[in-house]
Amino acid sequence: MKITTLLGLVFSLALTSCSISNRTLVAQNADFWLVEAGSDDNFALIAQDYLGDPALASTLVRYNPGIKVKPGEVIAVPKGNLNPAAVYANGMQVIPILCYHQFTSKKRSLNSMMVTRNNFAQQMAYLKDNDYQVIPLSDVGPFLQGKKPLPEKSVVITVDDGYASFYQVAYPILKQYGYPSTLFVYTDFVGIGRALSWQQIEELNNDPLVAIQSHSKSHANLARAADSESEKDYLDRLEEEVDKPAQILRKKTQHPIEYFAYPYGNSSPELIKILEERDYQMALTVRKGSNPSYSSPYLLRRTMIYGQDSLKSFSSKLDVFRQINLQ
Known part of the structure; x- marks a missing residue:
């Protein structure tokens, strides 16, 4: 699923005021959370809070290509293992x-x-x-x-x-x-x-x-x-x-x-x-x-x-x- 499509979920899903460590959960569906980064946030902290392992920051980078974590930036976080074969377009x-x-x-x-x-x-x-x-x-x-x-x-x-x-x-x-x-x-x-x-x-x-x-x-x-x-x-x-x-x-x-x-x-x-x-x-x-x-x-x-x-x-x-x- 493309990032532009994911961002479109913001307008189609119910909004919530839930916040984790100065971070806002903007929207979610069966596959993804969309979270708004808080101050001093980074991929490792988000991976720790949502995926249970800061080392899975690399997973978030793959789903958010080119995005730098900064306050207010919306980050797509997969809820499960959406690519169980770990196969990508380049390998x-x-x-x-x-x-x-x-x-x-x-x-x-x-x-x-x-x-x-x-x-x-x-x-x-x-x-x-x-x-x-x-x-x-x-x-x-x-x-x-x-x-x-x-x-x-x-x-x-x-x-x-x-x-x-x-x-x-x-x-x-x-x-x-x-x-x-x-x-x-x-x-x-x-x-x-x-x-x-x-x-x-x-x-x-x-x-x-x-x-x-x-x-x-x-x-x-x-x-x-x-x-x-x-x-x-x-x-x-x-x-x-x-x-x-x-x-x-x-x-x-x-x-x-x-x-x-x-x-x-x-x-x-x-x-x-x-x-x-x-x-x-x-x-x-x-x-x-x-x-x-x-x-x-x-x-x-x-x-x-x-x-x-x-x-x-x-x-x-x-x-x-x-x-x-x-x-």
Whole structure:
């Protein structure tokens, strides 16, 4: 609906004197509120009051192209998710899910799977300084279902395996920025060598910014070994790798276990069926790339962040909009 049409609603809908924070609700219909901006108003404040999230200011910008918020300006605010596919004339919104593994406080990393404290801090600062919105993985499901719009530059942070370096290096930086993250652990690893202890996992679990989910029991490759594994043996192995960690993690965290990260990114139709039967909501690969609204929830892409990534290469992995000319 064009903005000129929306403004025409002012003359066709009943006026109201309702006011929110020095802001006047001029008119409304089933799809939109038309609000008159108050003094010192901005899109973030309006998004907070009407949409419940200041980060959805980018949604208001899309519905009010070229409009600057100033006292008396009429702003169109959608009442619901009017574009559930997040597809626009010039392309579509996509959600990058970043995947980390290990961290180090050393100045230099010789391990491609290990990101230094300095590099990780620079990456998180880059997200903040460039207006990226770090969202919890739990927000992705409603986006895929068309139930929830996401901020324009949404990014998800995940960390695999359960190394103690997450607790020692990455977690304090994430907490500094208030960034949510999902930690995928495989339960056979916990308490061994460089892994997190159950005590550390308990502390992390007490922070609402950290979600602890399953990365299988043993981190074995969950693709079928066709030459040496019968169908029954394969299904039995899959059930153990899915069910055992879920039982342990549910007991330890007192939270639902509903997201699964495939070890090595390898899945199969049999494994997806088991996850569906166990009411898992999403499962994640390590296939690089971002996720549009029509992505399969059991084959979500994740982009690996490596120890050798420069800030420039890191920024190139933050693909939040896929350009396509749909006109």
